[in-house]
Amino acid sequence: xxxxxxxxxxxxxxIFLLVGVTAFIGWRFKPDxxxxxxxxxxxxxPALSFQxxxxxxxxxxxxxxxxxxxxxxxHITLLVLVMSAIAWALASAFKLDRRTRSAFALSASQLNxxxxxxxxxxxxxxxEGGALALLFYVSSSIIGNMVGTFIASSGAVxxxxxxxxxxxxxxxWGAVIALMMNxxxxxxxxxxERGVGLAADATLPGMLALLGLILGQMQVRxxxxxxxxxxxxxxxxxxxxxxxxxxxxxxxxFTGLLYAVAVVQSAVPTAVLANAxxxxxxxxxxxxxxxxxxxxxxxIGTMAVLVAVLR
Numbered sequence: 001x002x003x004x005x006x007x008x009x010x011x012x013x014x015i016f017l018l019v020g021v022t023a024f025i026g027w028r029f030k031p032d033x034x035x036x037x038x039x040x041x042x043x044x045x046p047a048l049s050f051q052x053x054x055x056x057x058x059x060x061x062x063x064x065x066x067x068x069x070x071x072x073x074x075h076i077t078l079l080v081l082v083m084s085a086i087a088w089a090l091a092s093a094f095k096l097d098r099r100t101r102s103a104f105a106l107s108a109s110q111l112n113x114x115x116x117x118x119x120x121x122x123x124x125x126x127x128e129g130g131a132l133a134l135l136f137y138v139s140s141s142i143i144g145n146m147v148g149t150f151i152a153s154s155g156a157v158x159x160x161x162x163x164x165x166x167x168x169x170x171x172x173w174g175a176v177i178a179l180m181m182n183x184x185x186x187x188x189x190x191x192x193e194r195g196v197g198l199a200a201d202a203t204l205p206g207m208l209a210l211l212g213l214i215l216g217q218m219q220v221r222x223x224x225x226x227x228x229x230x231x232x233x234x235x236x237x238x239x240x241x242x243x244x245x246x247x248x249x250x251x252x253x254f255t256g257l258l259y260a261v262a263v264v265q266s267a268v269p270t271a272v273l274a275n276a277x278x279x280x281x282x283x284x285x286x287x288x289x290x291x292x293x294x295x296x297x298x299x300i301g302t303m304a305v306l307v308a309v310l311r
């Protein structure tokens with residue numbers, strides 16, 4: 001019990017203090033979150049992914065697969081695919097319409113591994129935990145952007161057009177270029193390196209600000225969403241994510257800190273990126289916003305217990 005209280009006070013409270021401040025700003029001044037979401041999708045997230053991957057210590061192209069990044073990427077890829085498949089199957093079984101089905105799958109599969117998972121793992125497991133959490137976040141931003149863009153687009157356009165939208169998101173291309181440059185030991189020119197660094201540094205506070213803006217401007221009473229299905233998607237994100245994450249981490253042979261970070265990053269709330277992708281590609285932003293709210297608030301309890309068990 002004391003361990004749970006410690007996690008609540010010293011791990012989760014700092015995160016929710018910052019979310020609360022930006023939520024107040026969103027409620028009081030009502031800035032447009034769409035502009036920030038565009039910057040996150042097309043500038044800040046790709047920059048952080050690029051900076052992280054070009055700075056990894058890897059031994060040639062084989063090291064990309066066999067190192068910590070390769071293992072984190074394998075775990076997150078399997079997790080997102082499994083969660084997307086489960087969510088899509090459930091939404092189809094519930095006979096939800098196309099747009100709602102896409103939002104249901106986004107809400108269950110998109111991980112808030114960045115502005116929530118990284119500080120959480122840093123506060124819970126120390127700097128080494130934060131460094132590992134960053135690899136899981138970069139992995140989730142790559143595969144999450146690819147799968148999430150396809151899912152979000154499928155709510156409004158044909159599968160072919162959805163596949164094309166995946167290619168529009170620069171995170172994937174930036175990650176490929178960064179890994180190739182790293183493996184070939186090619187350094188960035190200093191002006192470009194500094195520019196990428198400035199954009200990368202804006203990513204986590206930007207995502208935190210977007211979360212606060214969305215929560216602060218959310219009119220819960222006027223949200224026209226099927227709350228029953230939002231609750232199911234939220235439970236799948238938190239509880240299902242934790243269970244699937246544990247199974248995959250065990251199957252991949254993770255132990256120690258890597259196991260703990262993998263499980264925590266599997267059970268984080270619905271990502272702010274789900275709202276950005278839903279807004280950008282025509283899915284149901286009310287549904288993803290409601291899921292973000294429910295999972296973020298509910299995670300105070302679920303994460304307190306989960307982190308206490310894993311520490």
